[in-house]
Amino acid sequence: MLARLLRPAPDADGVSDSVLTLTAIILLLRPLDVWWLAPFVLATACLSLALRSVRRAPFTWILVATLVAARVVVVWPLSDNHIYLLAYWCLAIGLALSSAASAATLSGSSRWLLGASFAMAVLWKAVLSPDYTDGRFFRVTLLTDDRFADAALVFGGLSRDQMAANRAYLEPLPEGAELLDPLPFVEPPRLRVFAAAATWGGLLIETLVAVFFLLPTAPRLELARHASLLAFCVATYALAPVAGFGWLLSTMGLAHCRPNHRWLRAAYLAVFVLILLYTEFPWTAVLADWTIR
């Protein structure tokens, strides 16, 4: 059993090396923040990039999955959702590399993981959260979350003073307190439109990804799966500050490509790099500096 887990999976008809390489890069780009776990994950990721035998050994990925899962347990309940997904993904790679049809197994795992995670996200937004479909979530978040503030300034038509006043308005008063003069709250029509577009556009594209990945595979559906996932990554991570999630989704999408889908594989690789650029180049901040006084 152990020998099988340590033996590198063959390249021929196996899991694509680029999927394994990108997963290792994700581990390096966003190290775990638990000091006694991070060194082992980083070392394993480095070795897997450098050595084919490490990269293609099932044990490597089952070990990483265990370390990532340990991080989830240690910092419970504070881990973000993509850390859970990273653990499932590394486990999926380990199990696929130890199976006879490794590429098909990982393609199937990526399909189910993408479908289920997007279905849960849709369930939360459309059904379980009372403040998403009525628009409150994005109306509040665009004004209060620093990570969206520049986009709210640029696309919402707010001035910096209005943003500051709105933030004060959105702070709760101490129990029983009431202001003599209520604080002003300015919500330009452009900001309401931006919030509505983010709310419904986000829900629509996530629903499409969930449905396309969960429906039984058919030739035309495969293209719809990839188109919806790529569109989600390109649109969402331009604004959403969770590059780790985007890298993981694009790597999982890549694993779901057939070997002859060369242009789709290139598209996922391009999206992976695009998300890196989104993260490192603060384009909304630059636009805000140019356009907002």
Add this chain to the structure above:
Amino acid sequence: MRRPNLGELLPVGLLLLVAGTQVILTRTAALSPWKGGGFGMFSTTDDGGRRRVRVFVSAPERSEEVAIAPSLEDAARRAAVLPADYELSRLAMGVVARERRYARPVETVRIEAWRIDYTPDTLAATSRLLRQYVYRVGTPAPPRP
């Protein structure tokens, strides 16, 4: 069409198990939908940043709210995101230990977990009490869920 094998389905099985547990915990233990592996991020304003805990310490001739010390910030964050007995008692025990280090008397620690609600139209913000927990010094810790 090929049938999926066990290795293909195990990861998604784990995902659904954890996500199902997360939904239950949000309903029964006030876990923030953003956390817990249920993929509820970016769906609600009820995130960790809009939750906070208030800690009150009392003893003979003493009853006051205490600030969260930097050494207890991590426990406070966990208690705010999941105000269940285990997390709240862990924070309370940390508060007791700190008070004793500074030779301050403490008999009970009361912790309140709060979140912010916004009204649908005007977005007026109000604080809402999610949970109140009282820890009496000497009480054994509840089991970790």
